[in-house]
């Protein structure tokens with residue numbers, strides 16, 4: 001299947017599955033940091049800068065578009081980009097707001113640039129970028145004379161026309177290349193020397209590239225200085241492959257049982273290669289060859305082989321140079337023996353998501369023993385770990401989503417789906433294609449909403465209404481068990497007769513048809529049996545035969561067959577815990593036994609059946625006990641289910657609650 005990464009919607013769910021062996025040679029797309037900077041520095045230079053290997057991801061295209069809006073002519077023939085530089089003072093006011101999308105790098109670097117222009121401009125971003133901290137750049141830029149308006153230090157950021165930008169010696173409290181770059185970029189427009197001192201060395205592309213473009217740059221340990229008002233000269237830039245994208249494949253190869261492949265031409269800049277050192281320290285077999293210089297950047301081919309990994313304490317010195325790769329390193333940690341510990345990485349909380357919480361929540365759901373710390377995480381993995389079937393949420397953070405996808409691919413038998421993948425194209429539009437090239441297939445998973453609970457909670461009606469509201473298919477799994485019960489009664493099969501029940505389940509001729517008034521007509525052996533299925537005797541028998549494991553297994557695939565596009569609402573007792581464990585939304589309805597007895601009594605009375613509430617209550621309590629205490633698929637809410645007590649709710653209120661949850665989870669047709 002081909003995945004159009006640009007069209008991934010919020011409610012799309014994905015799953016990867018791989019072949020028994022992974023072999024090959026390939027490369028990953030261009031480096032994101034260098035691509036952003038190639039557009040900005042190319043624009044400020046005199047002459048035409050050519051860029052090969054530019055990363056055509058949404059983030060970098062946002063920067064390219066913004067430079068165009070600022071009056072820079074940028075040609076793109078699909079292989080090479082030509083940036084017609086306008087010189088240091090040649091940018092023009094844009095007619096509209098400048099949209100950085102999801103890109104923190106675009107917003108922070110361009111803040112430095114726009115803070116120093118003699119015209120006003122506004123930077124905006126998407127939902128995630130609009131809550132990320134911008135004071136880290138606003139503060140130093142304002143002390144250089146910039147006037148920036150923002151609410152609570154978040155986007156939108158309004159840059160007033162600058163009149164006098166002055167040089168600054170800035171001691172940054174955080175190791176951040178974005179902060180360093182913003183200050184240095186503004187410093188280009190100030191007389192004298194602007195410098196930034198960092199607590200640890202962050203990626204050095206700004207200083208390296210500015211030097212290449214002809215600025216006077218000095219690097220002295222953790223201090224970087226640039227002399228203002230330079231004349232920048234156009235360059236020919238060859239963007240090497242992004243180590244941050246290569247990292248997903250490194251981890252995939254290391255934790256795969258039989259992988260041996262080469263990722264070519266990867267940028268191994270010393271301020272970016274922390275992930276290689278960390279994975280090697282964990283016992284990862286990553287071999288560098290053909291190390292060479294390519295247009296000022298060090299590149300190499302990386303041979304990655306399956307490895308037995310072990311947990312480590314991550315050395316603090318390596319954190320800045322691996323800052324973007326921790327989500328996937330956490331996946332490697334889950335497959336390592338012993339304890340993996342990361343501290344001192346508070347910055348991870350301020351990325352496209354809170355990467356510590358998002359990754360720990362997802363890994364926990366997959367059954368990994370881990371916990372989050374204020375500035376890192378502890379993960380106690382196992383080499384041959386078996387993950388839980390579940391749906392994990394990448395929360396729209398491209399790197400978390402891709403990391404969970406790597407985890408989902410490990411075992412052909414897993415049913416792990418990943419939601420929140422819609423921003424993968426911000427950094428890695430070719431992710432699925434490259435995975436496919438390596439024999440790792442992507443499946444688009446049809447979403448399921450499971451609604452489980454005992455009888456009398458309003459499950460059936462709620463499910464039918466939810467399915468109708470969403471235009472999704474409906475599975476009434478209880479009806480399957482009731483039909484089995486009816487068959488057993490008809491054929492005189494005893495509830496204890498496991499063999500007969502299994503073979504009846506394998507052969508059962510059952511059909512569901514949606515009638516004109518949207519009811520479901522159920523046919524057993526060609527005969528419509530809706531009314532018979534609703535009798536107390538049938539319900540009683542269904543509860544008695546339900547624990548039979550062989551019969552349940554035989555019915556499992558049948559129920560799975562209902563998972564058809566655009567989506568499925570599955571009504572039952574073990575839909576969320578057994579059959580659709582990877583469902584993105586699980587609901588468990590409860591109600592007091594008294595209330596359920598009352599509801600059932602009313603239903604039966606309407607049908608002219610006269611029974612005493614007291615007897616119904618006794619039956620319900622006995623059945624609850626049997627259902628919730630049975631060994632196989634007991635009636636319990638899935639760990640990740642939303643439990644709704646319907647005792648005091650009308651069916652409309654329950655429907656609204658479920659539809660609100662569906663909306664929150666992005667589940668709409």
Ligand code: S3P
Pocket residue numbers: 032033034105175176177178179181202203323324347
């Ligand atoms: C980047 C710097 C890093 C990194 C981001 C790209 C850059 O952010 O996380 O993906 O290109 O300068 P910080 O500088 O905030 O650590």
